[in-house]
Amino acid sequence: MQQHILSGFKILDFTHVLAGPTATRLMVEMGAEVIKVELPPSGDSARLLPTIINGRSAYYVQQNRGKKSVCIDVKSPRGLAVIEGLIKQVDVVIENFSPGAAGRLGIGWKRVHELNPRAVMCSISAFGQQGPLSVLPGYDYIAQAYAGVTGMIGEAGGPPVLPMLALGDVNTGVHAACAIGFALLHRERSGKGQYIDMALLDMYAHSHELNIALYSMTGKSPSRAGHHHYAVCPLGLFKGKEHYLCVITLETQWGPLCTAMGHPELGRDERYNTNARRVERAPEVIAMIQAWIDSMPNDEATLAVLEAARVPCAPVLTIEEVVKHPHMQQRGTVRQINDPKVGTVTLPGMPLHFSDFPHNIPLDTSHLGENNAEVLSSLLGYSTGEIEALETLGVLQSNSAT
C-alpha cells in the first residue's frame, strides 16, 4: 500500500536556494523520500536567508520541510564514496550547481548513469548546460530579462518593473518536477533512466503565449503596456475605492458589462462592439468604465454588480488579504505550519490536489546534517562505528543550531 503518490521513491537532492528545492519540495509533499545533500560548513545558503528565528530560517523551512538533511564533504574521497553509494540506491538525482560543477564534483550525468542506469537525473540552471549563455552566472531575474519577459512588464515608455516574487524559480521547479515525473513513468516501462536539462530561460520563454509568434508574424516586437492590455480591451486595472480592480471583457461579456453599468445601448454601439474597435478606442472605453466605478459607493458594490453580470473581475489583494481570505483558507491555497524553532508560519499550499491522497500534509524541517546517521544506516547499512568515524574525520557534519 502506498501512503502517498510517491511513497517508496527516493530522491538524492543536491539543490539549493529555490528552483531545485521547489522541485523536490513538491515531490516530498507527494510522499517521496528526499535526501538533501548539503555541503559543509553551512549547507544550503537559504539557511542564512531572513527571517531567522532561533537559528532557523523561515525561508529555508518553506522550501525544505520534509526533506532529510545529510551534510557531507563531497570533495573528500570518503564523502564521495558515500554519495556514490547513495546514488546507487535512489530513483532520482537532482542538482542546480553552475553548469559543469556537478561533473567536477564527480556526480555528473555520465557518472550517475554508470553507477545507476535506472536513475533519472535533472540539472537545473539559468540558461541550460550548453550554449553561449550557459557560462554566465544566473538567477531568476537574469533569465527573465534574457527571455524577453522583464521587457513586457511596466508602463509603456517607462522602465520595466520587477515582479516581487520568484515566478521563475518556482515555476522552473515545477517544470523540472514535471519532467522528472514523466521520465519516471517512462522508466516504469523501459527500465531506463535518462537526463533532463532544465533552464529558467526556457520556462520564461515558454510563458510567451503570444508575443514571440506575434513578433515573427508582424516584424514588430510587442512591448510592455502598463496596466491595460495591448491586445484586449477592456482588460486592465481600474482604480476602485479601496483596491485596484481587474476587469476583463471578452466578446461575449461586453454587452453584459454595458448593461451592468446602466448603458445597455453601448453594448450595441458600432464604435465599441468588437474587441478590435475597442482596442482602437481604448482610452474612451477605459474612461467610461473608470467613470462608472468612480460612481459606485465601494468596491464590494462594484464587484457585486459585475459578478452578477458574469463579467470577470477581481480586487487586487494585498498579501494580508490573501492570507485572511476564506477561500484561500478553505482550499488550502495558504496553510499554517508549525516549526519547533520558527513557530507558526503561514505558507502557500501544495498546488497539486490529488483525490486519493491527503493535501497539505504535515512535515518537519531537519537541521543541517540531522539525518546523517539515519540515512547512512538505513540506505547503506553503515554501522554506528563507521558513522562516528566519518563524523570524527569531518566527512559528515551537522549543526543542531540551524
Next chain:
Amino acid sequence: MQQHILSGFKILDFTHVLAGPTATRLMVEMGAEVIKVELPPSGDSARLLPTIINGRSAYYVQQNRGKKSVCIDVKSPRGLAVIEGLIKQVDVVIENFSPGAAGRLGIGWKRVHELNPRAVMCSISAFGQQGPLSVLPGYDYIAQAYAGVTGMIGEAGGPPVLPMLALGDVNTGVHAACAIGFALLHRERSGKGQYIDMALLDMYAHSHELNIALYSMTGKSPSRAGHHHYAVCPLGLFKGKEHYLCVITLETQWGPLCTAMGHPELGRDERYNTNARRVERAPEVIAMIQAWIDSMPNDEATLAVLEAARVPCAPVLTIEEVVKHPHMQQRGTVRQINDPKVGTVTLPGMPLHFSDFPHNIPLDTSHLGENNAEVLSSLLGYSTGEIEALETLGVLQSNSAT
C-alpha cells in the same frame, strides 16, 4: 520500443484557449496521442484569436500542434455515446470548463471513473472546483489579482502593472501536466486512476517564495517596489545605453562588483558590506552603480566588465532580440515551425529536454474535426457508414477552412 516518452498514452482533451491546451501540448510534444474534443459549431474559441492567416489562427497553432481534432456535439445522446466510448479507451481525461459544467455535460469525474477506473482526470479552473470563489468566472489576471501577485508588480505607490504574457495560464498548464505525470506513475503501480483539481489561484499563490511567510511573521504586507527589490540590494534594473540592465549582487558578489566598478575600497566599506546595510542605504548604492553604468561607453562594455567579475547581469531584451539571440536558437528556446496555412512562425520551444528523446519535434495542426473518422474508426471501430451517418446527423462536424 517507445519513439518518445509518452508513446502509447492517449489523452482525451476537452480544454480550450490556454491553461488546459498548454498541459496537453506538453504531452503531445512528449509523444502522447492527444484527442482534442471541440464543440460545434466553431470549436475551441482560440481558433478565432488573432493572428488569423488563410482561416487559421497562429495563436491556435502555437497551443495545439500535434493534437487530433474531433468535433462532436457532446450534448446529443449519440455524441455523448461516442465520448463515453473514447473515455473507456484513454489514459487521461482533461477539461477546463467552468466548475460544474463537465458534470452537466455527463463527463464529470464520477462518470469518467465509472467508465474507466484506470483513467486519470484533471480539471483546471481559476479558483478550483469548490469554495466561495469557485462560482466566479475567471481568467489568468483574475486569479493573479486574487493571489496577491498583481499587487506585487508595479512602482511603489503607483498602480499595479500587468505582465503582458500569460504566466499564469501557461504555468498552470505545467502544474497540471506535472500532476498528471505523477498520477500516471502511481497508476503504473496501483492500477488506479484518480482526480486532480488544479487552480490558477494555487499556481500563483505557490509562486510567493517569501511574501506570505514574511507577512505572517511580521504582520506587515510586503508590496510592489518598482524596479529595485525591496529585500536585496543591489537587485534591480539600471538604465544602460541601449537597454535597461539587470544587476544582482548577493553577499559574495558585492566585493567583485565594487572592484569591477573601479572602487575596491567600497567592497570593504562598513556602510555597505552587508545586504541589510545596503538595503538601508539603497538609494546611495543604486546611484553609485547607475553613475558607473553612465560612465561606460555602451552596454556591451558594461556587461563584459560585470561578466568578467562574475556579477550576475543581463540586458532587458526585446522580443525581437530574444528571437534573434544565438543562444535561444541553438538551445531551441525558440524554434521555427511551418504550417501549411499560417506559414513559418517562430514559437517558444518545448521547455522540457530529455536526453533519450528528440527535442522540438515537428507536429502538424488539425483543422476543426479533421480527425473525426480516423479517431472513431481506430479507437472505437466505427465503420465508414456509421461515421457518415453521424456526420449527416450533425453529431460529427468539421470545417476544413480552419
